[in-house]
Amino acid sequence: MPVISFRDAVNQALHEEMERDPNVILLGEDVSGGAGGSSGERDAAGGIFGVSKGLITKYGEQRVIDTPISESAIIGAGAGAALAGLRPISELMFADFVGVCMDQIYNQIAKFRYMFGGKTRCPIVIRTATGAGMNMGAQHSQTIYNLLTAVPGLKIVVPSNAYDAKGLLKSAIRDDDPVVFFEHKALYPRKCEVPEEEYLIPIGEAAMPREGDDATVVAIGRMVVFAEKALDKLKEDGITADLIDPRSLSPLDEEMIFESLEHTGRLVIVDESPPRCSVASDIAGIVASKAFASLKAPVKLVTAPHTPVPFAKELERAYVPGPDRIEAAIREVIQ
């Protein structure tokens, strides 16, 4: 089976879906790049992270649309295209830019289906680069899914590996509801096996990349990678855990968490977002209200601090929850 990067897996998903359905379009800043440039090269960028490389060559300027730096119009145009029967993918270069276009996301696309009495759907995908780890500072490093998971009507997908990214993005593009698809910048070069034949991963089903007995670890996005490292270390001491990757934060696969907790009774939740009103605190609340009887110990949250994301390497490393903090939390919760 081919081993490819997260970046290439997303690229493949985009190619396959644009090939399959002529209604799929991609719009955003520099999604091809080069429009109006002096070199005349029209596949000059393929997105700031090279994720949409090659699409303009194949599908043309009508469907691969370089936009001005106008985030509200990028999301809004996606919304209008979706209402008019297309399946747009609006790329928000960095998740932080949600701050510029929040209205279009949470007052518009999230509400159309409900507010208009179910008379329409809004099949838009917002693809966006999320997370810290590349020293991009306070306005290019946030997770943001903590804010959007709170919005009724949005589906929130946060894949942790290339295989899931491809299968989930293809499902997102075919979904009739708006999906915000978070691609962690630090995961782009990470590789794993991705089959050549087509597959879809349903949105709303968690994955369990590790199984164990002593604890349940729920980790989101890049935190899955760090949790695996922590579990590798703990294995030396005979400590094992179920590792749950929710893959989508809404809908959330609560059942897998509850079932695991019936077995382990101990829960660690790892999230790169600040702690208050976060996905981590939300999952802790859900477990407290629906699966309290399974708990043998207080739930442990491993999160970023309640600060903006800092710039310097040492500070950013201290900000992002790492394998050591996850390992310590698991040791604490099983005591």
Added chain:
Amino acid sequence: MADLSRDQLLHAYRQMKTIREFEERLHLEIQTGEIPGFTHLYAGQEAVAVGVCEHLDDDDYIVSTHRGHGHCIAKGCDVIGMMKEIYGRADGLCKGKGGSMHIADFDKGMLGANAIVGGGPPIAVGSAIACKIRGDGKVSVAFGGDGSCNQGTVFEAMNMAVVLQVPTIFVFEDNGYSEHTGTSYAVGSNDIAGRAAGFGMPAVKCDGADFFAVYEAMGEAIERARSGGGPSTVECTITRFYGHFEGDPQNYRAKDEVERFRETKDCLKNFRKNVEKNGLLDISDLDKIDTEVLDLIEEAVKAAKAAPTPKPEDVLTDVYINYA
């Protein structure tokens, strides 16, 4: 003057009259307390909605505003379904989930009234992208007020429409007030069309109380859009006969302002004068329409009052997950 058949003229008048009577009746009904929420009446601005939408088919798109009843009626939304929606009834156009500010009818190309000022124009650019990709000559119209022309989203939408050369027509209805603040104060240049022209598209101004002026200005813009000539802007100077919302004491308006405008800027009176002077229609035909429209509005109010209210459990439907 635009070349309109007798049937077209009668239809345009009927649409304007329907909007007027719909709003005048709402103004009275709201005072009974039976209509919930927040309502913004379109009375006085009818020639704009109708002058625009008489050029459009069901396959053309519009996005509307918080003051959207007129756009909905002009685009062909069912008047009875609209009235039921405004009353919050289960069989309203949006099943009582939208209300006055969120009426939509996708079969009619009406992509939704929008309660966020400036929320609609980016969406109209998107539906115009769809028109351009399909190459079917359809267009997308973004209605907005003088208030919306100060929103960044509208600037983004106008620029993107020019950059992508999509068939969007931005229609600005300058009714003199952004909520309770005058256009002359809030629009720095006091020239909305001039702003649009600055983005690189043809932009014209017209008298929004004159159906024929709006129809003609829109005709050129739509013809350009349908034939691949890209976006345009039409700025219509108009007034509203009521407040920003129903219940607005309108302390910002001179006492005789509305009265004066009802005398001089009433598009229905203007239309009647015009067709009579030019011998285009018999006034008796218009009187007949007046009676029919009043009957329709009466029927709509009766139907809305009698319609079933939504069931409480319907709060959980029309969303992919509710975590209930």
